[in-house]
Structures are given as structure tokens and as C-alpha cells.
Amino acid sequence: MSSDSGSHTITPQILLRAYSIGMFPMAEGADDxxxxxxxxxxxxxxxxxxxxxxxxxxxxxxxxxxxxxIDDDFDAVIEGCAxxxxxxxxxxxxxxxxxxxxxLFDSGFVxxxxxxxxxxxxxxxxxxxxxxxxxxxxxxxxxxxxxSKVALMHLxxxxxxxxxxxxxxxxxxxxxxxxxxVEVPRDAYHAMLxxxxxxxxxxxxxxxGARVPGARVLETLQP
Numbered sequence: 612m613s614s615d616s617g618s619h620t621i622t623p624q625i626l627l628r629a630y631s632i633g634m635f636p637m638a639e640g641a642d643d644x645x646x647x648x649x650x651x652x653x654x655x656x657x658x659x660x661x662x663x664x665x666x667x668x669x670x671x672x673x674x675x676x677x678x679x680x681i682d683d684d685f686d687a688v689i690e691g692c693a694x695x696x697x698x699x700x701x702x703x704x705x706x707x708x709x710x711x712x713x714x715l716f717d718s719g720f721v722x723x724x725x726x727x728x729x730x731x732x733x734x735x736x737x738x739x740x741x742x743x744x745x746x747x748x749x750x751x752x753x754x755x756x757x758x759s760k761v762a763l764m765h766l767x768x769x770x771x772x773x774x775x776x777x778x779x780x781x782x783x784x785x786x787x788x789x790x791x792x793v794e795v796p797r798d799a800y801h802a803m804l805x806x807x808x809x810x811x812x813x814x815x816x817x818x819x820g821a822r823v824p825g826a827r828v829l830e831t832l833q834p
Contacts, residue, residue, distance in 0.1 A: 621646065621707070623714045630740055630747055631808050633801050635781060638705040641693060646707060654800035655783035655792050657748075659771045662832050663791040664764060671757050672764055672825035677726040677734070679765045681819045685716040688723045688736045692750035704750065712749070715740060722746075722814055724766045726758040735759040737766065744812035745777040745804060746770055763790065765823065768831040773816035777807040 621636070629635065629648060636646040664672070671677075689712065693704040715721040716738075725736035735758025737751035746766070753759035770778055779800075783792045795803070817823050 621711065623711055623718065623720075626711055626715065627720060627740070627742060630745075631742055631804070633797070633804055635747065635749075636708065636711075637703040638708060639703070641702050641705050643705055644707065646705075649781075650797065651782065652797050653783075653794040654797060655780040655787065655794055656800070656803070657767060657778040657780055657787075657790070657792050659767055659775065659778055660834060661791055662764065662767050663789065664829065664832065665789065668757060668760055668764070668790075669829060672761055672828055675825045677728060677755075677758055677761050679762060679823065680725045680727065681769075681815075682716075682723050683725050684733070685713060685721065685723055685738065687733055688725060688738050688752075689713075689750075691733070691736060691752035691754070692738065694752065712738065712740075724762040724769075726753075726755075726762045728755055728758075735762050737762050739766075741812075741814055743808035744775045744810035745779065745807035746775055746814075747779040748781070760790065761825075764832065765828055768823070768828040769814065769817060770812070772831050773813040774810070775807070775812040775814075776810060777803055779804075 634648045634650045637649055638646050689709055693702045712721050721738060721740055723736055723738045726734055728734045734755035735753040739746050739748040751759040780787055780792050783794050
């Protein structure tokens with residue numbers, strides 16, 4: 612783990628290079644202008660062929676209660692991810708992170724998956740970085756029960772359908788573990804990462820504007 616005092620400019624290109632060698636940035640808080648690089652000894656991943664979908668969540672996905680959109684509004688998603696929540700009173704997303712990932716979104720390396728309720732309100736979502744056949748999940752949020760979980764499963768199905776090999780979740784929390792997240796040692800992760808970024812995959816295997824039914828998501832994620 613190394614720090615960035617702000618004397619060296621981190622560009623979107625440097626950020627992509629860092630991801631490609633297993634590192635990602637964080638900040639101590641929203642008001643802290645500095646970043647530090649993280650390369651955990653144990654890394655969290657979701658094996659795309661072993662996602663766990665609890666029965667209640669499967670019913671919610673199949674019901675299409677939430678409309679899921681891709682790359683609709685990056686700024687709204689990162690704002691949701693940075694907002695304080697009961698289980699996350701502080702955020703590591705500062706102004707520099709917002710600018711860097713916005714630039715990567717504009718150039719097609721960052722994608723969002725967003726969940727909307729029946730009123731059209733954005734009630735959950737996530738964003739992450741794509742390099743080759745690897746997707747690095749950064750953060751997610753929810754304002755309605757199961758909204759972020761539905762977004763995550765839509766993401767996993769899209770990645771599996773598009774030929775992705777790696778879904779990185781950085782760390783494993785009890786919440787993520789219930790859906791199949793596991794830890795792998797750093798060396799093993801780096802080997803998986805190196806293989807994945809050398810391959811190509813199609814995030815838009817399902818076109819951006821197409822509505823993907825929940826039944827198709829569940830079918831795609833079957834072992």
C-alpha cells in the first residue's frame with residue numbers, strides 16, 4: 612500500500628495501468644485530496660460460474676420489479692456510491708476519484724449498471740472498470756431493498772454472456788459472500804488478472820438500450 616501526496620498527477624492512463632498490475636486507489640475520506648494505492652494480500656472476486664442467488668433474490672430478479680439500465684448517468688451513480696449510509700457513514704470517494712473515473716467513463720473504460728423503480732427513480736447501482744476480459748467492481752449503492760443486488764446479478768450475467776473471465780470485488784464482505792464472493796491470495800489473483808486482461812470481451816453483448824429480462828439473467832448465471 613503506497614500513498615500519493617498529490618505532487619504526482621494520476622492520469623486516467625496511469626489508473627488503467629495500475630489496475631492492470633493489480634492495484635487500485637482509495638482516499639481516506641471525501642475531503643482528503645490525496646490517494647493511496649492498494650494491492651491486498653487477499654483479493655475478493657466473484658467466480659462468474661458460481662454466483663449464489665438466494666431464492667428470494669431470484670424471485671425479485673425474475674419479477675423485473677426493477678428496470679436495469681447500462682451507462683445511464685455516471686455522475687448520479689458515483690454520487691449514490693459516495694453518499695453516507697447506515698452501514699457506510701464515511702466514503703473513500705473524493706473529488707479526484709470522481710474526476711478520474713468520469714474521464715474513464717467518457718472514454719469507455721468505466722461502466723455503470725443502474726436499477727430504477729416503477730416511478731422511474733434510480734434506487735441502486737454500481738460502477739466499475741473494464742480492461743480486456745476483466746471487470747473491476749468499484750462501489751455500489753441502494754435506496755431500495757435488493758436494488759444493488761439486482762444490479763450486481765445483471766452485471767454478472769452480462770459479463771458471463773460477454774466472455775469475461777474475472778469479476779474483481781477488491782474485498783469480501785459478509786454481504787458479498789452471500790452472493791458468491793471469495794478470497795484468493797495475491798499471487799493467484801495476479802495470475803488470473805494477467806490472463807484476463809490479455810483477452811477480449813464484450814460488455815455490450817446485450818446492447819446498451821436493450822432491456823434484459825430477469826429470466827434471461829437467471830438463465831445466463833446457471834452453473
